[in-house]
Amino acid sequence: MAELFADVPEVLENSVEIAKRCTLGLTLGKSRLPHFPTPENVSLEDHLRACAGDGLTARLAALYPDAAERAAQEPVYRERLEFETKTIMQMGFPVTF
Secondary structure (H helix, E strand, C coil), X not given: CCCCCCCCCHHHHHHHHHHHHCCCCCCCCCCCCCXXXXXXXXXXXXXXXXXXXXXXXXXXXXXXXXXXHHHHHHHHHHHHHHHHHHHHHHCCCHXXX
16 A cells, blocks of 8 residues: 555555544444334334335336236246345344335
8 A cells, every 4th residue: 555655655644543533343243223214103124015015016117118018027026025025024134225
């Protein structure tokens, strides 16, 4: 790094000063996810399902403009969406969407 910033040595000094000011304490094995308020106090899981379902509906309309083709393809996508949302919830991360 000293070679890369040889023309501006204060950059390295500044980065060391910034690093000295940074502190972070973590408890291993414990998640620190933010609280995510949902509309009308709906559970995070239900909100995730609803948002993901709405997003998939919009995406399928863009991918398959023909309603018959969209209807034929939709079950595969819905099954995959159910798998993905279930996995997210089993891992305890519904707040991350």
